[in-house]
Amino acid sequence: MLLAAFSRAEGFPQWAYPPANKPKPGPADAAEVSPPVGLPGTDLRFAEGALHDGYLAPDWFPDSHPPAPTPVLKGRRGEVAACGYCHLPDGSGRPENAGLSGLPADYIRRQVAAFRAGTRTSAAPDYVPTRLMAQVAANATDAEIDAAAAYFAAIPARAHVRVVETDRITGVEAKAFLLRAVPGSGEPLGDRIVEGPEDFERFERRDPRLVYTAWVPRGALKRGEGLARTGGSGRTVACSTCHGSDLCGGAGAAGPPLAGRSPSYIFRQLYGFSTHARGGEAALPMQAVVARLTQRDMIALAAYVGSLTP
Numbered sequence: 636m637l638l639a640a641f642s643r644a645e646g647f648p649q650w651a652y653p654p655a656n657k658p659k660p661g662p663a664d665a666a667e668v669s670p671p672v673g674l675p676g677t678d679l680r681f682a683e684g685a686l687h688d689g690y691l692a693p694d695w696f697p698d699s700h701p702p703a704p705t706p707v708l709k710g711r712r713g714e715v716a717a718c719g720y721c722h723l724p725d726g727s728g729r730p731e732n733a734g735l736s737g738l739p740a741d742y743i744r745r746q747v748a749a750f751r752a753g754t755r756t757s758a759a760p761d762y763v764p765t766r767l768m769a770q771v772a773a774n775a776t777d778a779e780i781d782a783a784a785a786y787f788a789a790i791p792a793r794a795h796v797r798v799v800e801t802d803r804i805t806g807v808e809a810k811a812f813l814l815r816a817v818p819g820s821g822e823p824l825g826d827r828i829v830e831g832p833e834d835f836e837r838f839e840r841r842d843p844r845l846v847y848t849a850w851v852p853r854g855a856l857k858r859g860e861g862l863a864r865t866g867g868s869g870r871t872v873a874c875s876t877c878h879g880s881d882l883c884g885g886a887g888a889a890g891p892p893l894a895g896r897s898p899s900y901i902f903r904q905l906y907g908f909s910t911h912a913r914g915g916e917a918a919l920p921m922q923a924v925v926a927r928l929t930q931r932d933m934i935a936l937a938a939y940v941g942s943l944t945p
């Protein structure tokens with residue numbers, strides 16, 4: 636409740652940039668050795684520690700993707716985290732970062748270069764996930780980025796989010812850089828997207844098969860579809876002009892695929908273009924596209940594109 640009141644007063648969509656809210660480890664936790672853990676659908680087991688070492692990406696389903704190049708599965712300690720730690724080894728991504736599978740290799744390289752140059756930042760300067768990506772971009776070599784870009788581009792994109800409209804939501808918790816619905820007495824959803832995993836333990840174990848639910852305001856899908864298809868009588872420009880007829884990108888599309896991607900990620904991008912936190916020459920067309928959109932419009936567009944099949 637406090638968060639919502641604060642963000643309205645400031646006009647800043649604080650809800651889209653949830654904090655980590657990590658529990659402080661007690662003195663007992665450090666000494667405790669827990670047995671290796673697993674996931675449904677695989678016999679592999681990993682020690683808890685190995686799941687949270689950013690220089691290694693736990694690869695739960697190695698047969699589900701082509702052989703991954705080194706920088707995807709293994710970083711360089713103290714210098715570059717493994718791409719697959721955050722974006723997952725198959726590039727399916729998580730709401731607090733981005734899905735990379737199926738993005739054009741050239742687009743991937745250009746985005747990493749924009750993070751490195753500081754032209755692509757977050758509208759919330761203290762949003763930790765973006766700062767970590769900027770560190771990766773600063774320290775990764777061009778050869779590492781080329782290898783990762785070619786690899787992720789060759790994997791077909793896959794949606795793992797279910798977009799559901801609602802007026803009210805049970806309760807909302809900010810944790811691990813996302814908002815998720817939790818049991819509670821209920822509160823209005825308002826103008827927010829609450830996108831969380833179906834199972835938080837599997838999320839913490841970095842399960843690429845996890846399905847997310849994005850709760851979006853009632854009416855958002857239709858409103859988003861209208862804006863996306865027609866531009867809403869001049870409020871914006873039909874997205875298919877540059878993102879492909881089904882918003883799946885493709886050869887000849889100026890912009891990357893959008894269909895089926897995380898609505899909270901998409902909202903942060905639209906909002907970032909509007910504040911010019913996502914800037915540089917390449918962002919100019921999108922800055923024009925969002926210039927007259929309200930946050931409600933951006934939520935609707937994010938909900939709609941997230942509901943499409945990649």
Ligand code: HEC
Pocket residue numbers: 689706716717718719720721722731732733734735738742743744746747756757764765767768771775779780783784891903
């Ligand atoms: C510590 C976590 C982390 C690691 C490791 C990481 N990234 Fe990212 N990456 C992010 C986050 C978070 C974002 C979204 C940032 C934003 O939009 O503000 C992102 C965004 C991106 C994007 C933009 C995607 C788009 O659709 O525009 C690309 C491309 C990318 N990362 C490539 C890579 C590559 C290549 C590597 C490995 C060399 C890598 N990342 C490693 C966290 C990470």
Ligand code: HEC
Pocket residue numbers: 745862863871872873874875876877878889890891893901904905917918920921924936940
């Ligand atoms: C005039 C061409 C053009 C139009 C029209 C356009 N886009 Fe884009 N869009 C782009 C380009 C180019 C990029 C890549 C920008 C970059 O490289 O930084 C992009 C990037 C994006 C991104 C970031 C994707 C990512 O992976 O991070 C989102 C989200 C997006 N567009 C949404 C939309 C929506 C929604 C519409 C319709 C309302 C739309 N765009 C209309 C050209 C366009």
